[in-house]
Amino acid sequence: MTGLVFEAAAPARAGRRPQRVRRARLWWLLPPVVVLLGFFGYPLVLVAVQSFTSKSGALTLSVWGDVLGSAEFRDAAWQTVLLALGSTAGCLLLGTFLALAVAFVPFPGARALARLVDTLPAFPSFLIALAFTFLYGSAGVFGAGGFLYSPWGVLLAEVTFYTPFVMRPALAAFGQVPAAQLEVAASLGARPGRVLRQVVLPEALPSLASGACLVLLLTMNEFGIVLFLGAKGVTTLPMLVYGKAIVTFDFPAASVVAMVDVVLSLVLYAGYRRAAGAMGSGGGGGGAAVDKA
Structure with missing residues (x-):
């Protein structure tokens, strides 16, 4: 019982x-x-x-209308998008090229270059701007002067700093390409360019997409490089927030720009997570057979 x-x-x-x-x-x-x-x-x-608060303290939608309808905001948003897209494209091209060279073209110092790439993201971004000032500033080694303080100077600095964020995942992806696939493709008479297009790059595509999304997210919010270089006529959304809040003390307008930047960042972060998920699930398509050349 x-x-x-x-x-x-x-x-x-x-x-x-x-x-x-x-x-x-x-x-x-x-x-x-x-x-x-x-x-x-x-x-x-x-x-x-x-x-949503006016300078008098009343809740209103007029602040959003004034900010979003201003030419200053449109120019800052346009420059932010252009610089982010240009930097992402440059990082993608340069990072992929360097990763291919390190992974498949043996040369002295390849390991040292890979380790250097690992250490670069540990430094603050304004150090790149400082180094560029010493190299290309008006009193720098090369004396490029106006180039450094233009959008092209900001673009070059961002590409230099953020390329490792593409190169590192690309190196990891290239290292996972089965050697048997490369040998089979070569035995079938495929040229290196064709092997690269049909075997190597499809395997690394999710990693490259993930790195590109991350660079796009980071460059959309880049502040240190733009501020330190002081490029004339270059006003991004983070710089606009800084100017509205610190220089003119227009906190409602600064808050509107900040909220727009937050929304854009969340959208880009969702894209980054999607690309990272595809990379984790092995979304590459490099298993396709290479036809005989």
């Missing part, structure tokens, strides 16, 4: 145990959620509220 009682109570205890586990997990989850809401969510809410 006692055994029957214990057997009947066992399922009830087993049902209560998962509930206690779930409650314990919720308690452990509570501190990081509170910290996240306090240090990130609350300031973001304040910025969002400020974007």
Whole structure:
């Protein structure tokens, strides 16, 4: 009889145990959620509220209309997009080329170059701008002068700094290309260019897409390089936020620009996560056979 009682109570205890586990997990989850809401969510809410507040303190939509309809905002958004796209394209081309050279073209110093690429992202971006000032500034080694303080100078600095963010995942992807596929393609008479197009690059496509999305996200929000170079006529969205908030003390307008930048960043981050997910699931298409040349 006692055994029957214990057997009947066992399922009830087993049902209560998962509930206690779930409650314990919720308690452990509570501190990081509170910290996240306090240090990130609350300031973001304040910025969002400020974007709907006029200088007199009244809630209004006129601030959004004034900012979004201004030529200053349109020019800053246009320059931000152009610089981000140009930097991403440059990083993609240069990073892919360097990764191919390191992975498939043996030369002295290849490992040293790969290690250097690993260390570059550890430095702050304004160091690149400082180095460019010493090289291409008005009193620099090469004395390029006006070039450095133009959009092209900002573009070159961003490509130099952010290329490792494409090169590193590309190197990892090229290292995973099966040697058997390359040997089969070569035995079928395929030329190196064709092997590159049909075997190597399809395998690395998710990694390249992930790196490109990350560079696009970072360059859209780049502030240090643009500020340090002081390029004439180059005003990006982060620079516009800085100017509105720090220079003119127009906090409602600065909040509107900041919210637009946050939305763009979230959209780009979603694209980056999508590309990273494709890379993790092995979305490359390099398994296609190479026809005999």
